[in-house]
Amino acid sequence: MSLDTVKIDTKEKFIELYEENQDLLKSDSPEYVNKIREKAFGNFQKLGFPNKKNEQYKYTDLNKEFENGYKTYISPKNIRFQVNDIFRCDVPELNTKVILLLNGWYYDRENLIHELPGGALIGSFQKAAELYPELVKRHFAKYADTEKDGMVALNTAFVKDGVFLYVPKGVVIEKPIQIINILMDEEEGLTQHRNLYILEENSQASVVVCDHTLSTPNFLTNSVSEFYIGQNAHFDFSRMQNEHNGSKQVSHLYFQQERNSYVNANTISLHGGLIRNNVNVLLNGEGCENNTYGLYLTDKGQHIDNYVHMDHAYPNCTSNQLFKGVLDDFATGAFNGKVLVRKDAQKTQAFQANNNILLTDDADINTKPQLEIYADDVKCSHGATVGQLDEDALFYLRARGINKKEAKLLLMYAFANDVIKAIQVPALKERIQDLVDKRLRGELSRCNSCQMHCC
Amino acid sequence: MEKDQDKILNEVTQGEYKYGFVTDIEAEAIPKGLNEDIVRMISQKKNEPEFMLEFRLKAFRHWQTMKMPEWAHLKIPKINYQDIIYYSAPKQKAKLESMDDVDPELKETFDKLGIPLDEQKQLAGVAVDAVMDSVSVKTTFKENLAELGIIFCSFSEAVQEHPDLVKKYMGSVVPYTDNYFAALNSAVFSDGSFCYIPKGVRCPMELSTYFRINAANTGQFERTLIVADDDSYVSYLEGCTAPQRDENQLHAAIVEIVAARNAEVKYSTVQNWYPGDKNGNGGIYNFVTKRGKCAGENSKISWTQVETGSAITWKYPSCILLGDNSTGEFYSVAVTNNHQQADTGTKMIHIGKNTKSLIVSKGISAGFSQNSYRGLVKVIKNAKNARNFSQCDSLLLGDKCGAHTFPYIEVDNKNSVVEHEATTSKIGEDQIFYCNQRGIKTEDAIGLIVNGYAKEVLNKLPMEFAVEAQKLLQISLEGSVG
Numbered sequence: 001m002s003l004d005t006v007k008i009d010t011k012e013k014f015i016e017l018y019e020e021n022q023d024l025l026k027s028d029s030p031e032y033v034n035k036i037r038e039k040a041f042g043n044f045q046k047l048g049f050p051n052k053k054n055e056q057y058k059y060t061d062l063n064k065e066f067e068n069g070y071k072t073y074i075s076p077k078n079i080r081f082q083v084n085d086i087f088r089c090d091v092p093e094l095n096t097k098v099i100l101l102l103n104g105w106y107y108d109r110e111n112l113i114h115e116l117p118g119g120a121l122i123g124s125f126q127k128a129a130e131l132y133p134e135l136v137k138r139h140f141a142k143y144a145d146t147e148k149d150g151m152v153a154l155n156t157a158f159v160k161d162g163v164f165l166y167v168p169k170g171v172v173i174e175k176p177i178q179i180i181n182i183l184m185d186e187e188e189g190l191t192q193h194r195n196l197y198i199l200e201e202n203s204q205a206s207v208v209v210c211d212h213t214l215s216t217p218n219f220l221t222n223s224v225s226e227f228y229i230g231q232n233a234h235f236d237f238s239r240m241q242n243e244h245n246g247s248k249q250v251s252h253l254y255f256q257q258e259r260n261s262y263v264n265a266n267t268i269s270l271h272g273g274l275i276r277n278n279v280n281v282l283l284n285g286e287g288c289e290n291n292t293y294g295l296y297l298t299d300k301g302q303h304i305d306n307y308v309h310m311d312h313a314y315p316n317c318t319s320n321q322l323f324k325g326v327l328d329d330f331a332t333g334a335f336n337g338k339v340l341v342r343k344d345a346q347k348t349q350a351f352q353a354n355n356n357i358l359l360t361d362d363a364d365i366n367t368k369p370q371l372e373i374y375a376d377d378v379k380c381s382h383g384a385t386v387g388q389l390d391e392d393a394l395f396y397l398r399a400r401g402i403n404k405k406e407a408k409l410l411l412m413y414a415f416a417n418d419v420i421k422a423i424q425v426p427a428l429k430e431r432i433q434d435l436v437d438k439r440l441r442g443e444l445s446r447c448n449s450c451q452m453h454c455c
Numbered sequence: 456m457e458k459d460q461d462k463i464l465n466e467v468t469q470g471e472y473k474y475g476f477v478t479d480i481e482a483e484a485i486p487k488g489l490n491e492d493i494v495r496m497i498s499q500k501k502n503e504p505e506f507m508l509e510f511r512l513k514a515f516r517h518w519q520t521m522k523m524p525e526w527a528h529l530k531i532p533k534i535n536y537q538d539i540i541y542y543s544a545p546k547q548k549a550k551l552e553s554m555d556d557v558d559p560e561l562k563e564t565f566d567k568l569g570i571p572l573d574e575q576k577q578l579a580g581v582a583v584d585a586v587m588d589s590v591s592v593k594t595t596f597k598e599n600l601a602e603l604g605i606i607f608c609s610f611s612e613a614v615q616e617h618p619d620l621v622k623k624y625m626g627s628v629v630p631y632t633d634n635y636f637a638a639l640n641s642a643v644f645s646d647g648s649f650c651y652i653p654k655g656v657r658c659p660m661e662l663s664t665y666f667r668i669n670a671a672n673t674g675q676f677e678r679t680l681i682v683a684d685d686d687s688y689v690s691y692l693e694g695c696t697a698p699q700r701d702e703n704q705l706h707a708a709i710v711e712i713v714a715a716r717n718a719e720v721k722y723s724t725v726q727n728w729y730p731g732d733k734n735g736n737g738g739i740y741n742f743v744t745k746r747g748k749c750a751g752e753n754s755k756i757s758w759t760q761v762e763t764g765s766a767i768t769w770k771y772p773s774c775i776l777l778g779d780n781s782t783g784e785f786y787s788v789a790v791t792n793n794h795q796q797a798d799t800g801t802k803m804i805h806i807g808k809n810t811k812s813l814i815v816s817k818g819i820s821a822g823f824s825q826n827s828y829r830g831l832v833k834v835i836k837n838a839k840n841a842r843n844f845s846q847c848d849s850l851l852l853g854d855k856c857g858a859h860t861f862p863y864i865e866v867d868n869k870n871s872v873v874e875h876e877a878t879t880s881k882i883g884e885d886q887i888f889y890c891n892q893r894g895i896k897t898e899d900a901i902g903l904i905v906n907g908y909a910k911e912v913l914n915k916l917p918m919e920f921a922v923e924a925q926k927l928l929q930i931s932l933e934g935s936v937g
Contacts, residue, residue, distance in 0.1 A: 055526070343854070361836055361868040371860040372528075373879050376851035380879040386866040387873070 010066050011048040017072060018157055025158065032137050033129050033159065040146040040156030047150035059334035059366045060276050060305040062151065065248050070190035070220050072158065097122060099179045104193035104223075105161045107182075113164075118171035120205075121164065125196055128164035135166060139198055143226045143254040143282070152252055155192045155224040162193035162223070167203040169230075176206040176236075176425050183221070183247065184214035195225040199233040201258075206236040208428055211243050211272075218246040218273075226254045229261040231285065236424045240432065241269040245300060248274040259285030259314075266423050268432055269296040269304055270439050276305045283310075283317040294323040295419035297439050298331035305334040310352075312345040315375075321352040324419050326412055326440070330362035338370040339382070345375050352382035357389060357415060389415075412440050484543040484673065489536050491515060494642050497542050501611050501645070504618055514631035514641030521635045527769055527798040528827045528859055531740070532703070539705060541643040543673040596660065606651040607662055610678055613649035620651055624682050628711040628748045628775070636707040637744045640676045644709070647677035652687040652718070661917050666695040666708075674705040681711070683718035685751065690721040692920055695728050695764070703731075703766060708743045716751030716778065721759070723916050724772075725924050728764035730931075735794025735823070738766025745772035749781035749807075757784040758801065759915045761924040763931040766795060771829065773802035776810035776838075783812040786912040788924070790905075790931045791824030791856070800830035800861075805841040805871070814845035817909050821852040821932055827859040834871045841871040849879040850908060852901065852932065902929040 018025070018041055026034045049066055050057040097114065099122060100107035106124035113123035113131065121128070129136045146153040163179055183191060199205055213219055229235050243249060249272055255263055269275050281290050296304045310319045319339065327333050335354040356365045369382040389411045397407035416436050423429040485496055494515045498508040523534070600607050606617060613621050631641035648664045666677060683689055695706075706728060714720050722745075731738025741764070747756035758772040768791075774783030785801040803812035812832065820826035826849065834841045849858035860877045882904055890900030906913070906925055913921050 346854070356866075358866065358869040358871075361870075363869065364867045365865075367864045369860075369862065369875070369877075371849075371877060371879055372857070373849070373851070373859060374857040376854045376856070376881045378851075378879060378881070382860065382875075382877050384862070384864055384875040385873065386864060386871065388869055 010063060011045075014066070014154065015045060025160070028126070028130075029160070030129055030133055032133065033140065036141045037157055037159060040141070040153045040159075043146045044150055044153035044157050047148075047153055049150050049154075056149075056307060056336065057276075058368075059332075059336070060274070060303065062250065062276070065220060065274060070188050070218075072190045072192070097175075097177050099163060099177065101161075101163065101179065101181045101193055103183055103185060103189060104181075104191035104221075106163070116173060118173075119168050120171050120173055121166040122177060123164055125162040125164040125194055126160055128166075128196070132166070135198065136164075136196065139226065139228050140196055141226075143228065143256045143280075144224050144252060145254075149252070149278075151222055151250055152224055155194060155222050155252070158192050159194045160192075162195040162225075163197075164195070165197045165205070165207070167199045167205050167233075169200040170202045171200075172204040173206070176208050176428070178208045178210070181209065181211045181221075182214055183212070183219040183243065185217060185219075186215065188217045188219065190220045190222070192222045192224075195223070197225065197227045197235075199227075199229050199235055201230040202232045203230065204234040206425060207238070208425065209237070209239040211239070211241045211249065213243040213247050216244070216246070219243070219248070221247070221249040221251070223250070224252045224254070227256065227263070229255060229257045229263055231258045232260045233258070234262045236264045238266045238423055238425065238428060239268065240435075241267065241272050241275055243272045245271065245273045245302060247272055250276045250278075252278045253280065255279070255281045255290070257281065257283050257285065257288040257290060260287040261285070262289045264291045264422065264424055265293070266419070267294045267306075268419070268436070269294070269298070270435060272302060272304070274303045276307070278307045278309075280309045281311060281319070283312050283314060283319065286314045286316045288314070288317040290317075290319045291422065292319070292321050293419045293422045294325075295416055295436070296323075296325040296333060297416070297436065298325070298333060299328035299442075300331065301329070302331045303333070304331075306336070308337040308352075310337070310339045310350060312339070312341045312348045312350060315344065315346045315348065317345065318349045319351070322419060322422070323354045324356070324416060325365070326357045326359065326415065327363035327365060328359040330360070330364075332364040334365070335367040335369070335384070337368075337382070338372065339380060341371075341373040341375050341378055341380065343374045346377040348375060348378040348380065350378070350380045354384045355415070356384075356386045357412065358386060359388075409437075409440055413437060416440070484540050487538060487540050489539070489541060489643065493541055497643060497645060500542065501614070503611075503614055506618070506622055507614055510626065510631070511642050514638050515643075517632055518635070518638035518642055521638060523635050528825065528829070528861070529767055529769060529796050529798050531767060534705060534740070536639075539674040541674060541676065542645050544645070600658075600660075603656050603659070604653040605656060605658055606649065608649055610644075610647040610649050610680065613680075617649070617651070620682065621649070621680070624680055624711070624713055625678075626711075628713060628746050629709050629744050634744060636742045637709055640678060640707050640709045640744070644676045644678040647708070648679045650679075650681045650689065650691065652683045652689045654684045655686045656684075657687065658689040661690050661692055663692040663694070666693070674707065676706075677708050679708070679710040681720055681722070682713045683715060683720050683754075685716045685718060687715075688719045690917060691723070692917060693722070693724045693726075694920075694923075695726055703738055703740055705740045706742070706765075710743070710745040710772075712747035712756055714747065714749050714751065714754035714756050714781075717753045718751060719755040719757075720747065721757045722747070722772070723759040723920055725761045725916075725920055725927065726764050726768070727927055729766075730764045730795050731766040731793065733793050735766070738795070739764065741765035741768045741770065743770040745770060746775065747773070747783070748775045749778050749783060749810075751781070752778045752807075753780045754778050755782040755784070757786070757915070759786045759912065760788070760799075761912070761916070761920075761927065762787065762789040762797060762799060763927045765797075768795075768797040768799055771800050771802055773804070774812065775804045775806065776812065776841075777806050779807040780809045781807055782810070785812075785814045785816070786915045787816045788819070788909040788912045788928070789817070789826055789828075790819045790928060791821070791826045792931050793822040793824060795822075795824045797825070798827040798829055800828045800847075802831040803833070803843060805832075805834040805838040805843070808837070808839045808841075810838055810841050812843045814843070814847070815911055816845075816847040817912055818847070818849040818858055819852065819905060819909070819928075819932070820849070820856040820858050823855045825857045825859070827861060828877075829861040829863075831863040831865070832873055832875070833863075833865045834867055834873065836867045839868060839870050841868075841873075843871075843873045845875040847875070847877040848908070849877070850905070851879065851881045901932060905929075905932060
């Protein structure tokens with residue numbers, strides 16, 4: 001079979017799957033969602049899966065991943081486990097609300113929407129689409145573009161459930177909300193959850209997302225999250241990816257920031273077979289600030305690809321991108337960041353940096369920081385480095401009686417710390433510092449704080 | 456009539472493009488269009504040996520299977536390849552023996568351009584090979600160089616007199632399959648320069664080629680091949696101009712450099728093709744494939760370019776660092792004004808051990824122009840201890856233009872260090888203020904600041920070129936203020 005026919009087959013397979021399950025997919029979604037679903041399906045038929053010829057996916061071939069016959073969850077599967085018994089992320093400040101997603105479905109089927117103080121809502125996306133059509137209609141699929149990326153189109157065509165967060169005007173949620181994505185099944189499965197976060201004017205929230213796998217089969221995730229950050233809103237988003245090495249994850253984050261809003265987005269990738277993170281930010285008003293940080297620690301045959309598209313559409317905005325990675329064994333990595341400064345976006349300040357450490361000759365990194373600038377009164381810079389641990393620093397430490405292994409760990413830890421220190425939830429920062437330390441020592445196979453044997 | 460018009464035009468556009476005149480020289484051209492017969496005709500006209508015709512036909516057949524690439528950050532109007540004259544030569548009666556035999560009109564052209572074709576101008580100390588409309592007109596200092604064993608002649612002469620060398624090296628760095636324009640050039644190239652520096656020879660003077668497109672509707676497709684044998688050194692200059700015309704003309708050249716063990720080649724370009732008028736009409740499409748191969752140990756290739764002309768510039772002078780300890784360097788200043796577009800940069804491919812590369816790129820955009828740096832640094836697994844540093848700065852003059860940076864870095868081993876840095880900013884208002892205060896007009900101040908900004912690159916040019924380049928920078932930016 002030639003390569004071409006395989007590609008067509010993969011795409012055809014999903015088209016068939018959609019057509020077969022159309023009724024089921026549409027049955028419990030409101031009309032307006034189904035309309036978008038159909039349009040997205042049309043786009044997917046046109047776009048298919050991105051291959052390596054697509055400049056944005058040059059270093060990650062997703063076609064290959066989708067060739068495997070993953071089972072798609074059209075409806076929630078009834079897997080029960082005792083949450084409280086086995087799952088205790090004992091970060092004291094994170095006890096506000098723990099939201100669980102199981103294979104992309106809101107776990108607590110009894111209680112799909114929770115009301116938080118001040119009228120904020122958190123719960124299942126599917127339920128929210130049904131209960132609050134006006135709200136969801138205004139934001140759903142408005143930021144994630146199904147016309148350009150086949151993966152987003154696919155997610156939108158199969159949209160069912162995910163997390164929904166709504167913070168009304170002026171409401172401040174003090175304690176962070178923790179969302180845990182769990183993948184667990186006896187067979188291989190494809191999960192496509194869809195999340196919608198709406199922060200209205202002057203609101204504030206902080207969200208922590210953890211990705212975990214709880215059983216050994218290979219999982220594939222293709223998730224899309226949309227964030228609407230209203231005027232003067234303040235949003236802090238931290239994500240920890242810790243799935244086993246047989247899992248593949250493609251995630252898309254779409255941020256739309258209004259005037260004077262602030263977003264801090266942190267992604268810590270500890271484990272995962274293949275990770276592709278897309279972050280798209282549109283600074284849609286003056287005075288916005290966006291900080292997008294990433295840390296990736298990979299070994300064995302893992303592959304990680306970070307893509308950032310920072311769109312400065314209005315003047316006086318600031319953006320920072322910092323991505324750091326340590327690659328060991330025969331891991332491969334890629335970074336592709338783009339800063340687009342539109343014509344009238346004067347007084348823009350945009351910074352972008354990607355630093356990598358390669359520990360072996362088999363590890364491989366491709367980096368592509370890009371600037372596209374159409375305004376003249378701007379301060380933009382980017383930098384990328386690929387290198388090793390500083391020999392002089394290593395010598396300095398060893399001369400002071402620290403053995404080679406410890407000295408190396410110390411330096412790597414310091415290297416990673418630039419990203420970790422940007423995490424704004426103090427308790428989480430400590431937890432992640434601890435995890436990274438363990439990860440670098442090769443001891444981490446799961447979060448030691450929880451009893452689940454994820455990996 | 457036409458001459459008068461030219462004069463008036465010249466006066467009106469003074470300071471914009473001073474090389475925009477047309478010389479009235481009878482030219483021998485072949486019909487428009489491109490097909491196998493045309494390729495055969497070019498080969499026949501040049502009285503080429505069989506292997507050249509075969510090479511051309513292979514390239515042409517391959518070109519027919521290719522599509523024009525679209526990935527560049529450029530807006531290129533569709534090019535009709537059948538509407539171009541692929542061969543145009545100034546008519547010559549016989550081979551020229553001395554300067555007196557050169558067509559006076561032609562001589563005047565080069566005098567206007569300030570090119571020391573005249574052997575009397577020994578003081579200039581530059582050996583020149585002048586190429587007009589694809590055909591080499593005159594090579595100076597040939598005999599002096601021959602004494603040292605250096606071969607410096609037109610490409611067609613090399614094909615006739617040194618076929619073994621041409622056969623050995625032509626296409627060894629840029630094969631005809633390389634890209635769309637390389638294939639096109641390989642099929643229809645008419646002439647160019649050839650240079651061979653034998654073992655252990657240090658070329659005593661700068662070698663220079665001057666390219667000029669004169670006739671209308673023609674494309675210029677020349678090919679330069681420089682071979683530096685073991686322990687040799689050569690510094691090579693290239694300059695180009697074209698008349699002002701309303702239609703766009705295509706220039707698709709190939710430059711190949713081979714540097715053997717311990718050899719060093721320095722290649723400098725001041726590219727000043729006609730950039731089109733203020734509204735973006737006319738101008739040259741400059742789509743050039745330039746590549747050097749550091750084949751031997753300790754070899755070094757250095758590219759220096761000052762790009763001020765052309766409506767569209769699309770080129771990436773590259774180095775393949777094959778030999779251990781070899782070095783590649785790339786210094787570039789690219790200026791775009793009005794509606795010019797440039798997508799230029801370099802590729803450094805590290806294959807040998809301990810290879811080093813340095814990239815310094817300065818982009819300056821003004822008017823409505825778009826200026827992109829696009830580069831690749833690739834370190835393969837076996838290239839132990841490879842080292843690269845890249846610095847790409849962009850300067851924006853005006854709020855209608857764009858400056859973009861697209862670097863690609865691919866590293867495949869643990870002992871290599873690769874660094875990339877880029878900044879984008881506008882001219883500091885305090886700097887201009889400082890100059891104003893001291894009685895320097897804003898326009899001159901900008902020229903001053905830009906020249907300072909590009910100094911790192913200009914310093915790498917040979918003396919005469921540096922002066923010309925500085926003037927060019929100033930002229931290119933004229934009218935970009937306010």
